[in-house]
Amino acid sequence: MPYVGVNGVSAYFDITGTGEPVVFLHGGFCSAEVMRDLSERLSGYAxxxxxxxxHGRTPDRAGPYHYDDGVTDTLAFMDTLGLSSVHVVGFSDGANIGLLLALAHPERARSLVHISGNLRPGDDVYRPEPEQHGAMPSSEADRVALEYDSLSPDGPGHADEVLQRIRHMWDTEPQIDPEALMSLRMPVLVMAGDGDLIARDHTELIRHSIPHARLAIVPGTSHMLVRERPDEVGRIVQGFLDGIRS
Known part of the structure; x- marks a missing residue:
């Protein structure tokens, strides 16, 4: 399995397909597997x-988690593989990291697909009573937990510590000013499920704050839309990326 040294850890990665480079950024307490079905549906892209x-097969690193560290790690990964600029597709925590990367290093992001991300924590950011709206179906939560147990080099017993640090990050980060999004000039697609954990108004705020950003709301899905409707999400992402090239 391929690994690359990234800021003090040996980070797992894989590459699917050939063509223009795309970097997929997974969600919190997830692995690359959460976007596997989606990656296999893209044609013409590496x-x-x-x-x-x-997360996944990458060992943990001491200290708190921060989204800015995710940006630093992603850039280090790109540099090591010689990727000067890429299309970025981020889901949940990965969407937040992708947005921060695009803001701080716009020359590295050819485009951004921002799936189910948020600009800040807060009760008004999240859909009320998410358990009634499928924020994460129990079957998906169980699947993510089983994947952690089977993939983590730190062992199943490390999961509680990882979750504790992730939840602290969720409670305090990100802190992105909507006005800062006006600086983005690359093509951006904002996507969410119609029953997403992220409130529709907040997703609309992100979309309207980014010049010429497009919006896609996937019906019949929760926060885990990348797994629930990979055919539909893949079709939307494929069309967006192909449209940039045409």
Whole structure:
């Protein structure tokens, strides 16, 4: 299996397909597997899927988690593989990292697909009573937990520590000013499920804050839309990326 040294850890990654480079950024407490079905549905692109420290097959690193560290790790991964600029497709925590990367290093992002991300924590950011709206179906939560147990080099017993640090990050980060999004000039697609954990108004705020950004709401899906409707999500992402090239 391929690994690459990234800021003090040996980070797992895989590459699917050939063509223009795309980097997939997975969600919190997830692995590259959460976007596997989606990556296999893209045609004409080389999808690079790194796993962050404490996620998937990448060992953990001491200290708190921060989205800015995710940006630093992603850039280090790109530099090591010689990827000067890529299309970025981020899901959940990966969407937040992708947005921060695009803001701080716009020359490295040819485009951005921002799936189910948020600009800040807060009760008004999240859909009320998410358990009634499928924020994460129990079957998907169980699947993610089983994947952690089977993939983590730190062992199943490390999961509680990882979750504790992730939840602290969720409670305090990100802190992105909507006005800062006006600086983005690359093509951006904002996507969410119609029953997403992220409130529709917040997703609309992100879309309207980015010049010429497009919006896609996938019906019949929760926060885990990348797994629930990979055919539909893949069709939308494929069309968006192909449209940039045409």
């Amino acid at each position: 999808v690079h899927a790194p796993e962050r420290p404490g």
